Amino acid sequence: MLKTASKISVPGFLANGISAGIKGADKKDLGLIYSTVPAKAAAVFTRNAFKAAPVLINMERIKKGSAQAILTNSGCANAATGKDGYTDALVVSASAAKQIKIPEEQLLVCSTGVIGRRLPVKKIESGLSRLVKGLHEYGIEDAEEAMMTTDQYPKIAIRKGIVGAKDITVCGIAKGAGMIEPNMATLLVYVMTDALVESKALNTVFHQVIDTTFNAVSVDGCMSTNDTAIILANGLAGNNPLERAQARIQRFRDMLMDVLAELAQAVVKDGEGATKLITITVEGAKTRSDARKAAYAIANSNLVKTAFFGEDPNWGRILAALGASGIPLEREKVTLCLGGVPVFAQDAPQDFMPARLRDVFKSKKIDVLVSLGSGDKAHKLLTSDLSYDYVKINADYST
């Protein structure tokens, strides 16, 4: 599913992606998602205090719960660009809405790339006519490609199912890379569906699902200036409107969850230079906040991340990170299991086979399970290791 399946489409959606010369070398850098009819829309935005200009614009436009198109450029984040940057985004937005022939308020605009540089307005404007003319049913993959930055592969997930006796499609695309939190690479996630969903219900379900997928891959709390997740539901499936507190909406939520969980995992796997997918579960916490804090302390420790990269079974670093997390700990109740191997319990190392632990560290997927023994709250998150390539990719990103 992580590979691009061919001929991906969602009823009523057209898309395209072209090179507008922002990134040079004929790399796709300008993408458009377009619904042939206005769609119900919901979105989740970064909480970063330096929100990029397009984020500020989208936050306004999404309030009415409707949108018909998403324009995305890569190569420039249009963040930390002040009033000029805001004006640049509005200029591009006006030109694009005119080309697409939709009211400007129905267009959402997203940017990703280097922070602090002015948006190349002329380049984008000169590409718009070609971009819009080329819109086609199977253009989602092109649009995806146009928003990639250091991503190594496109991330597309799709589910088809029956809801309210109608066939519906849910398709999501994402760009990520960066080591994600705490490193604030921009995350863009777009979901297109032909389901008909009542506005408030769409907003509620989308927030819920983002919370247990993308907000559990170390993205929340330290988001980039541009992070954005948008869902467009154009209703062309013709189902009776899905409303809140209905049993029927559950099926739609499950499909959405599948799509976003798959994309979230793909984003972590494609973390810059990542070689491993690490699931960190902290259970037995007194509060959910303690569980989260502990999980993030472990996930964000560079010493832990490099040990995983080096396949060095240096499990003590996990305890050290936990101990430094600042949450209350009853040492003698804490247990640590790595890939099912109990390594620490009752305040002492356990008698395990070193060869078994080495095998755990050698695998591509590693489960870290910390039980605190102090309560019944838990938090689970996905993270990646820290490799030479992470440093390499990030040491000369803007030049």
Add this chain to the structure above:
Amino acid sequence: MLKTASKISVPGFLANGISAGIKGADKKDLGLIYSTVPAKAAAVFTRNAFKAAPVLINMERIKKGSAQAILTNSGCANAATGKDGYTDALVVSASAAKQIKIPEEQLLVCSTGVIGRRLPVKKIESGLSRLVKGLHEYGIEDAEEAMMTTDQYPKIAIRKGIVGAKDITVCGIAKGAGMIEPNMATLLVYVMTDALVESKALNTVFHQVIDTTFNAVSVDGCMSTNDTAIILANGLAGNNPLERAQARIQRFRDMLMDVLAELAQAVVKDGEGATKLITITVEGAKTRSDARKAAYAIANSNLVKTAFFGEDPNWGRILAALGASGIPLEREKVTLCLGGVPVFAQDAPQDFMPARLRDVFKSKKIDVLVSLGSGDKAHKLLTSDLSYDYVKINADYST
């Protein structure tokens, strides 16, 4: 000063460092600092919940404010080793005190190295006789070498001055490496002085000076399982006892500050794989806590650290890290200066010469100055960049 000056000594202190075979290959791994008379002592310990066995023992022993010797081994942290580890530390302590011929409570014990492994008690015991017999006046450098782990060079700083009409010496040694906070490499700092300082005054001054030196190099909050800073003041200079609230103690405090500031800077410079020394100052904050949070958010961003390593003037990452720090920000009042070049103010990039900024990123010492414009509180800290070598050093540390 960072190079080992030869013939370093402090009146009344003997020291030695030998290879006891813990690290193999004849590397020094067992060190002893010894005062010929009982000394006033004070210490600061890690706040990590998984404090190593020797830390727990020292926390008890330091309570009486007196100590005569510090035994240190590298190659094994004796942390996360439970009751057995605690017993191991007591066994070693008893044997060492007997060899040194001091009461056991007068001996402090420190360990650094891999977490979760049992202390090699037999190896340490078999080296004790040689270690004690070899104690000599100029042995401080040997003791320093014995506590190094991934440190690339020894860290020794010394000041001589006149306090209360007497010559006094303050000498400090440190081991660090790791990227330090948030990465929890063990930090050990020992200060030896022949000044006579009243117990409570010694404790107060030592805590104050550690707070503005080592606790401002990204060490606090996320300390390792073993971090320890100890001062021994043997009083052999014969000065009238320095007491709190005296003008005279200021001179002593200044010397101590010089020694610890030099060591703190050396520890950051020698951060694993570090190629640059970065000073981050956040000023104009409403509260000291906001200033600290913002400074740490910038210092701990891997994206910021890799940009410095790659000499890539990607200053937007600094703003993104600041914006994600969670402190209240008035965007239009925030200014960012890098090496004296104003890059961002009034919510917009400033008109600077790109070549000037590139030069700033190329230098070995870089000053990051963030003004929040919201108050008068500030925080300054030292940090390092993130290089390939950091990953390399830490990917196979325990094997």
